[in-house]
Amino acid sequence: MMKNSSRKKGLIRSFFSLVLIAGTVTAVAPTAAQATPVCQTVAFVTSCGGVTSDGAQYSMTAAANFNGTVFIYSHGYRPWVNIEAGKIPTASLRGGYTVNNLPQPGPLPGGSTAVIQSLIAQGYGVMGSGFLRQGWNAESAVKTNVELIGLFKKTFPKTTKVVAWGESLGGFITQALHEAHPDLVDAVVPMCTVAGSIEASMKSAGDALWLLKTFFDSSIVGHSYKSGDEGRQQAITDIQKIFALAPQIQASLVTGAWPASSGAVGKALASIPPRSALLLTGLAAGLPPQSNSFDGTTGPGIRDSADYSRFAIAASPALAMLENVIEAGVLGVLVTHDLESQLGGAYFDNTATDYGALIAEERVIFNLGLSGEDAIGAMLQVLGTAAVAPRWKANPTAAANMKKMLTHKGVFAKPTIALHGVADPAVSVGNMQWLIERAEDQYRKDVADNVRKVLKGESTDRASRKLLAVINPTPDEYTTFNGALPVSKAPGTTTGTGHCNFTTAQYLAIAQLAANAADTGRIPSAAAANRVLRKAGNMFVDRNYFIPLQKFYASAE
Amino acid sequence: MKSISLRRRSVAATAIISMVALFASTFPASGSNTAGVTRTEIKLGTTVPQTGIAAPGYSKVAPAMQAFFNYVNANGGVHGRKITLSIKDDGYNPKLAVSKTRELIQRDRVFAIVGALGTANQKAVSTLLRQNRVPSLFVNTGFSEFADKGKYPFQAALFPSYMMEAKIMAEFISSNPDFKGKKVGIIMQADDFGTDAQKGFTQQKFKFDKVIRYPNGQQGEADKVDLWISDLKAAGFGSGDVVIVFGVTTATAAVLSAARRASFAPQWVLGSVGADATTIAGINPLLLGLLNNSIGASFLPDPSDVSDEYIKLFAEINKTYNKNVPFDFNVVAGMNTAMMMTQALHAAGPNLTRTGLMSALERNGKDFYSAGMTSLGYSTTARVGYNGYWFGKYNARGELKPINNQVIIYTTDSGNGAVTKSDKITRKPMPDKGLPK
Numbered sequence: 003m004m005k006n007s008s009r010k011k012g013l014i015r016s017f018f019s020l021v022l023i024a025g026t027v028t029a030v031a032p033t034a035a036q037a038t039p040v041c042q043t044v045a046f047v048t049s050c051g052g053v054t055s056d057g058a059q060y061s062m063t064a065a066a067n068f069n070g071t072v073f074i075y076s077h078g079y080r081p082w083v084n085i086e087a088g089k090i091p092t093a094s095l096r097g098g099y100t101v102n103n104l105p106q107p108g109p110l111p112g113g114s115t116a117v118i119q120s121l122i123a124q125g126y127g128v129m130g131s132g133f134l135r136q137g138w139n140a141e142s143a144v145k146t147n148v149e150l151i152g153l154f155k156k157t158f159p160k161t162t163k164v165v166a167w168g169e170s171l172g173g174f175i176t177q178a179l180h181e182a183h184p185d186l187v188d189a190v191v192p193m194c195t196v197a198g199s200i201e202a203s204m205k206s207a208g209d210a211l212w213l214l215k216t217f218f219d220s221s222i223v224g225h226s227y228k229s230g231d232e233g234r235q236q237a238i239t240d241i242q243k244i245f246a247l248a249p250q251i252q253a254s255l256v257t258g259a260w261p262a263s264s265g266a267v268g269k270a271l272a273s274i275p276p277r278s279a280l281l282l283t284g285l286a287a288g289l290p291p292q293s294n295s296f297d298g299t300t301g302p303g304i305r306d307s308a309d310y311s312r313f314a315i316a317a318s319p320a321l322a323m324l325e326n327v328i329e330a331g332v333l334g335v336l337v338t339h340d341l342e343s344q345l346g347g348a349y350f351d352n353t354a355t356d357y358g359a360l361i362a363e364e365r366v367i368f369n370l371g372l373s374g375e376d377a378i379g380a381m382l383q384v385l386g387t388a389a390v391a392p393r394w395k396a397n398p399t400a401a402a403n404m405k406k407m408l409t410h411k412g413v414f415a416k417p418t419i420a421l422h423g424v425a426d427p428a429v430s431v432g433n434m435q436w437l438i439e440r441a442e443d444q445y446r447k448d449v450a451d452n453v454r455k456v457l458k459g460e461s462t463d464r465a466s467r468k469l470l471a472v473i474n475p476t477p478d479e480y481t482t483f484n485g486a487l488p489v490s491k492a493p494g495t496t497t498g499t500g501h502c503n504f505t506t507a508q509y510l511a512i513a514q515l516a517a518n519a520a521d522t523g524r525i526p527s528a529a530a531a532n533r534v535l536r537k538a539g540n541m542f543v544d545r546n547y548f549i550p551l552q553k554f555y556a557s558a559e
Numbered sequence: 560m561k562s563i564s565l566r567r568r569s570v571a572a573t574a575i576i577s578m579v580a581l582f583a584s585t586f587p588a589s590g591s592n593t594a595g596v597t598r599t600e601i602k603l604g605t606t607v608p609q610t611g612i613a614a615p616g617y618s619k620v621a622p623a624m625q626a627f628f629n630y631v632n633a634n635g636g637v638h639g640r641k642i643t644l645s646i647k648d649d650g651y652n653p654k655l656a657v658s659k660t661r662e663l664i665q666r667d668r669v670f671a672i673v674g675a676l677g678t679a680n681q682k683a684v685s686t687l688l689r690q691n692r693v694p695s696l697f698v699n700t701g702f703s704e705f706a707d708k709g710k711y712p713f714q715a716a717l718f719p720s721y722m723m724e725a726k727i728m729a730e731f732i733s734s735n736p737d738f739k740g741k742k743v744g745i746i747m748q749a750d751d752f753g754t755d756a757q758k759g760f761t762q763q764k765f766k767f768d769k770v771i772r773y774p775n776g777q778q779g780e781a782d783k784v785d786l787w788i789s790d791l792k793a794a795g796f797g798s799g800d801v802v803i804v805f806g807v808t809t810a811t812a813a814v815l816s817a818a819r820r821a822s823f824a825p826q827w828v829l830g831s832v833g834a835d836a837t838t839i840a841g842i843n844p845l846l847l848g849l850l851n852n853s854i855g856a857s858f859l860p861d862p863s864d865v866s867d868e869y870i871k872l873f874a875e876i877n878k879t880y881n882k883n884v885p886f887d888f889n890v891v892a893g894m895n896t897a898m899m900m901t902q903a904l905h906a907a908g909p910n911l912t913r914t915g916l917m918s919a920l921e922r923n924g925k926d927f928y929s930a931g932m933t934s935l936g937y938s939t940t941a942r943v944g945y946n947g948y949w950f951g952k953y954n955a956r957g958e959l960k961p962i963n964n965q966v967i968i969y970t971t972d973s974g975n976g977a978v979t980k981s982d983k984i985t986r987k988p989m990p991d992k993g994l995p996k
Contacts, residue, residue, distance in 0.1 A: 291654065299655050305610035308779030314611075315652050315776055366751065367653040367683040374749035374774030478658065546665060548690045 039157055047122060050157055051105070058134040058146045061105040062154050063118075064127035070160050071188075071517050072127030074147060076168030076175040077106040078194075078502065079333070082137030082340050083234045090241055090332075105132040109169060109193075109502075109509050112494065117509045126517065127161065129154050137340040138200060141408045143175040144182060151186050163520040165513070167191035169502045170429055174200070177410050177418075177437070184415030188520035191512060193421040194502040197433040199409040201349075202554035204341065206430065207334030208350035208394070209360070209553075210287035211240075214331060216384075216391045217271075217279040218247050219263040225394050226348040227339045237339040244331040251280055251324055255317055266390050271380060277320035278373040282381055284323035285364040285372075286357050288432065288553040289330055290425035292476060294499045295491045296322035302483040309486065318481060319371045321488065326427035329501065333428050341404070347397030349404040355393070358382045360553055412440025414468035417519035421504070421512055421541070423474040424549070428501035432552030434471055439551070441469035470525040472512065472541050473549075474498050497540040511538035595670025596911045601640045601904060603628075604663035606656050606684075607676045607699075609648035612779050616808045616838030616889050617676060620699065621646040623893025624674050624900075626881035627873075631901050633880075634994055638909040642901070645669060649680055651775075656680035657687060664691045671696060671916060674717075674896040678702040678752045679775070681714065688713040694916050696903060697896045697944070701832070703755050703973040706936075706943040715920055715942035717896060719858055719933070720973040721752060721805075724831055725759025727948050727969040728803065728856065730978040732828065733765065738801055741826070744769035744791055746814055747805040756805050756830075762975060769794040778810035784817040791823065798824055805830040812842040815849045827853035831948060836957025837887035851955045854962075856948040858931050862891050863958040869895070869930035872993045895930045898993060902927045905995040928987040933970055946970045 039050035039062065046066035053059050064072070080102055087098035107130035108118035118128050131150055133143045147166070155161045166187045168176035173195025180190040196203050211224035222243050227233035243263075250261040254276040260268030261276070271279065285291065292298040301313030342348055358365075365378050372378050385391050418441070422434040448465035455462045476498030482489045494503050511534050519525050526534075528543045535541040550556065595602040607621045608614045621644070628642040636642065645667045647659035656677065663669045664687070672688070672695035675681055681698050688695050695714045698705060703720035705711050719727075732738050745760075747753035749772035760767070771787045778784060791802060802825045804811050811833040818824065827849075834855040840847045860867040865874065873894040877886050884890065904911065906919035924937025936943030947970030951959040961967075971978040990996060 299650075299652060299658070305650065306614060308612060311612040311650065311652070311776060312779055314650065315654075319654070363683070363686065366679050367657065369653070369679055369750045370774045370776040372774075374772065374777075375751075375754060376749050376772055377774070544665060546691060548661065548687050550686075 039153060041157065048158075052153070054131065054146050054149045054153070056134050056142065056146055056149075058131045059103055059105045060129065060131040060146075060150050060153070061107050062127065062129035062150070062157060063107060063122055064158050065122050065125065067125040068127055068158060068160055069125035070162035071165060071520060072129060072154055072158070072161055072163070073108065073121060073165045073167055073513065073516075074151060074154070075106060075108045075128065075130035076143060076147065076166070076172030076179075077130065077132070078168075078170035078172050079138070079337065080136040081336050082135065083237075085238060089238050091245060101136050103132040103134065103136065106130045109504070111504060111506050111509060114506060116506045117513070120506070120510055121513060126513075127154065127158055138171065138337060138344065140171065140175050140178055140200070144179050144408075147175065147179050148183055148186060163188040163517070165189045165191065165516045165520050167193065167513070167516065169193045169195070171196060173197075174410070178408055180416060180418065181411055181413055187416055188523075189516045190414075190416055190418040191421070191516045192418070192437070193504070193512070194423065194426055194429055195420065195433055195437075196429050197410060197436045198412070198555065200341070200407055201404050202436075202552050203429060203433070204334075204337065204350065205554040206287045206289075206552065207330065207338060208352065209355065209357075210283060210289065210327060210330055211334050211338065212350075212352055212394055213283035213286060213357075213385075214244065214247070214327065217264060217267055217283060218251070218261055218276070219243055220265055220267075221263065224335070225338060225342070225350050226397075227342055229343065233339060233343070237335050240335045241332050244328060244335070248324060248328055251276055252321075255320070267384055270384055270390065274373050274377045274380060277317065278371065278377055279381055280327065281320045281323050281368060281371045282357075282361060282378070284327055285368060286360040286553075287330065288430050289323060289326045289427055290430070290499075291319040291322055291368065292425045292499065293322035293325035293427065294493060294496045295325060295481065295488065297476065297479050297481045298322050300479045300481050302486045302488070313488075315370045316373075318488075319368055329427045342400065345400040345403040345407075347400035348394065349396050349400040350394055351396035351401060353393045353395050357385045410440075412437065412443070414441050414444055416468070417470070417516075417523065417525040418468055419470045419472060419512060419516050419519065419525065421472040421474060421508075423476075423498045423500065423503055425476050425499040426501050427499070430552045431549055432555065435549040435551050436555055437469060438471050438549070441467065444468065466524060468525065470515070470519075470528075470531055470543060471545075472531070472535060472543055473547055474504065474508070474541050505539070507538040508541055511535055511541065593912065594668050596640070599640055601637065601642050601911065602645065602667065602669045603642060603671055603673050603900070604645040604647065604667055604669035605672060605674050605676075606647045606649040606659045606663070606680065607674070608651035609646065611650035611652065612776060612809050613651035613677070613807050615812075615841055616835045616887075617651070619884060619887070619889040620674060620676060620893040620896070622884070623877070623881060623890040624897040626876055627894040627897035628901070629880045630876045631897075631994065634992060637901060637904045637995075638911070640911075642904070644673070649677075651677055651680065653677075653679045653683035657683050660684040660687055664693050669693070670911070671913065673697055673900045674699055674893065676700065678755075679750055681705070682751060685711055685714060692913060694913055696916070696920060697899055699892065699896065700752075701755070702751055703758070704751075706941050706973060708940060708942055711942065713917070715924075715937065715944070717899070717944040718832070719945045719947055720759075720943075721755040721830075722759035722762070722973045723946060723971050724856060724948060725756040725765075725805075726763050726971045726978055728828065728830075729760050729763035729765035730969065731856075731950055732801060733763070738826070742768040742794070742796055742800040743803070744771070744794065744796055744801070744825075745803040745805060746771045746773070746787055746810075747803075748775050748807070748810065749773055750775055753805060763978075769796065773806075773810075775807070775810075778806065778813040781813070781817065784813045785820065787814065788817045788821045788823050791825075792821065796823075796825055800825045801828055802826070803828045803830070804833055806833050808833050808835045808838045809842070812839045812846055815839065815846045816843060819845065819849055824849070829853055829855045831856045831858065834953070834959075835888045836953060836959075837885050838889070840957055847955065847957050850953045850957055853953050854950055855953055855959050856950050857888070857959055858933055858945045858948050859888065859891050859895060860930060860932060861951065861959045862887050863956075867930070868989045869993070872989065873930070891930060899927050899929050902995045926987075928989060930986075932966070932984055932986060933968055934985055943973070946972065
């Protein structure tokens with residue numbers, strides 16, 4: 003058994019802590035719709051607030067030493083519905099959540115405004131909106147940001163360069179702004195970003211929810227939520243069920259017993275440890291096999307012992323998946339509920355999904371964790387049996403509407419610096435790989451175009467890469483043990499894990515590179531970037547670093 | 560006109576730069592054919608279990624390779640370059656194999672991987688090798704798919720495939736009058752290793768009276784292994800009946816331990832990668848008694864056969880360069896792998912490139928001299944290592960001796976080809992000092 007069973011608490015802090023304190027950095031509280039910002043200057047720092055024409059609140063700040071470069075920040079996903087106190091047992095949500103539209107002008111690592119304050123002190127301007135609607139709001143957020151950039155330039159006429167940055171959904175908004183309005187930005191920083199389409203990430207979420215439901219609790223709704231408050235309650239109840247599964251699966255590491263809620267599937271697979279089904283769930287969904295507390299490779303005691311190997315190979319990846327499934331599952335439920343309400347019904351469809359194909363490589367790497375080929379075969383057989391594992395069919399209208407959602411083209415007009423943790427459970431690092439591959443395609447095309455032009459005797463600009471992909475790795479080994487028992491770590495402890503789990507120093511290093519890129523019009527060389535990144539710690543650039551694509555994209559190739 | 564000509568030169572220069580950049584972007588930098596090669600050094604790497612459940616025995620393979628390379632270096636190296644070997648411990652954990660291989664390629668910047676070990680581990684790293692265009696030669700596994708150049712363009716296995724081994728084992732048992740009318744069971748690893756073998760038995764239409772499949776690693780759980788033995792006994796197996804163990808040596812040791820506890824003594828037939836006597840004795844010396852009279856298959860000569868010129872050379876190198884560790888199958892396998900790698904590097908020529916190395920293997924690999932008792936199948940279309948085995952019986956000292964003092968070589972393929980038997984060994988004589996000319 004885990005030593006600290008309260009590990010799950012606060013796992014989704016990274017989403018919601020931002021929401022709860024966002025307002026604290028706004029110097030001037032906006033009032034009713036204001037065409038022009040209301041500003042005040044205190045100790046040489048001018049802070050302005052207001053609402054854009056669509057009604058979104060914003061804040062913008064620059065000091066007397068403003069150097070002309072401003073950072074426009076797009077925040078990540080915030081729930082679009084209220085959550086009552088006591089419903090979800092995380093530190094940030096235990097007291098409840100009320101939909102929050104407060105503006106956020108920069109990242110808030112660990113709830114601190116240090117990044118924003120440091121940028122202002124260095125002479126940069128900062129701004130950010132709260133956006134009008136919460137939930138998945140990329141299309142409207144891009145419009146809000148366009149207006150906000152104009153407002154800032156008008157308010158601070160010294161503005162010469164604009165760096166757009168954002169995290170998660172905010173990273174998606176940032177890249178979408180870049181693609182739609184390249185003339186408005188000089189450098190772009192999508193961090194821990196959703197890339198390409200939200201459909202790709204929601205395929206992973208849908209698979210994770212369906213597999214959780216199928217293996218562990220058939221009463222999880224997971225999709226096709228009802229409209230109105232009834233649907234909201236269904237979603238909250240689903241989150242509660244996912245949390246409730248955690249201790250049961252954890253206990254099964256010792257007992258081998260399936261949760262009572264797993265019903266017929268649990269009985270059919272009784273000879274297989276539930277941890278293997280959980281591992282299959284996470285692997286098929288593309289979740290990382292290491293987490294904040296579990297590195298997936300080490301065990302207790304001496305390395306040559308059977309206990310060490312068994313834990314390292316079989317238990318650790320499953321425990322890592324447990325931490326990750328909770329984090330991904332909670333966000334998956336919230337966004338599914340949100341998107342279904344926007345798209346007019348269930349958009350996820352796994353009637354044609356081959357779960358064996360989804361784990362084709364992983365079943366080799368995690369063969370023992372999955373309890374061997376026979377167990378894998380038995381689990382896949384259950385997943386292919388309609389009577390016990392009915393697939394989810396999409397509402398055709400909703401599925402068609404999903405295809406109409408804003409997507410990225412994968413074009414890079416301005417220098418772009420992406421940053422992603424390699425074991426991000428909520429938005430896979432495979433999203434950054436999608437950007438990398440599109441940027442390489444563009445670079446090759448630019449080079450080929452240049453060659454054609456040169457052969458025709460036309461002059462050209464030298465082709466250059468536009469994307470610098472910064473990797474935030476995990477340590478090689480970091481699971482700690484108290485005797486034979488693994489010790490849970492406080493959320494956010496392990497670099498490279500968690501969603502958008504970056505430090506103040508890391509954000510500031512990325513900001514420094516982005517500001518330089520905005521000035522020069524080019525991304526820095528890998529060597530120059532690595533000098534800055536190493537100083538901040540746990541980041542590097544390496545074009546040959548292999549990152550698997552997100553499952554959705556990999557299976558589409 | 561001067562300005563136009565300057566512009567044209569500038570345009571031409573841009574074109575060249577662009578073309579260079581285009582190719583540079585098509586082939587990743589670490590796929591550069593000179594990574595890991597300097598005027599004086601060839602940097603190689605390997606991932607092997609130095610710790611963990613499979614470490615007993617297998618942990619000796621990489622140091623033995625290192626010893627042979629040191630011997631080569633002391634004799635002038637390859638085209639004047641010394642060979643260095645970076646050894647990474649993967650704990651026989653595929654996930655760790657991926658991260659350690661990544662370290663070898665991206666941090667240590669090795670030229671190539673040699674003698675990496677384990678079917679699952681090496682399947683797991685194949686994408687990484689392909690992505691970085693890094694050759695991994697003489698992979699210590701018999702997984703038949705590694706012969707597929709299209710699927711694994713940068714890997715080449717060394718062992719006869721497990722499918723070949725199973726076909727040969729089926730033929731050996733079926734044609735042996737001592738086993739007529741006996742029950743035959745098998746304990747096999749339930750992953751690609753075992754599945755590959757299963758294909759071979761199926762190909763030969765070989766029927767088992769009892770099949771026990773286990774996930775690799777479960778051999779560390781004594782209670783589970785006891786169940787395997789009680790299952791065999793419950794199925795009526797007894798003295799004289801045949802039980803094949805198709806797993807790694809630690810699994811064989813676990814099975815023999817459980818059999819000893821249960822006083823179960825069938826005729827054991829042990830797979831080639833799972834019967835290293837010194838490893839078994841290291842786990843429990845009492846198991847050597849049970850190993851006595853077990854049947855084993857090998858493609859290498861018996862390490863105790865000092866009349867064999869390869870064994871004699873390896874034993875000398877072991878004394879001088881390998882701290883004179885107990886000389887066994889793993890030491891022989893490691894040195895034999897290093898000997899073949901040395902030839903591959905030599906055949907690739909002084910202008911060493913990764914593509915040149917792969918070409919050298921395809922072009923010359925089948926003619927490499929080695930301690931192996933059968934021929935090699937490397938070609939431009941396949942990455943097949945050895946193609947057969949001889950069978951022997953272990954004595955009380957754990958030495959594998961030819962049955963009836965006669966070495967019969969069984970050969971076949973990984974398809975539907977027949978199993979052939981021969982008492983002729985086609986091995987090439989070892990050149991002077993075992994070094995390529």
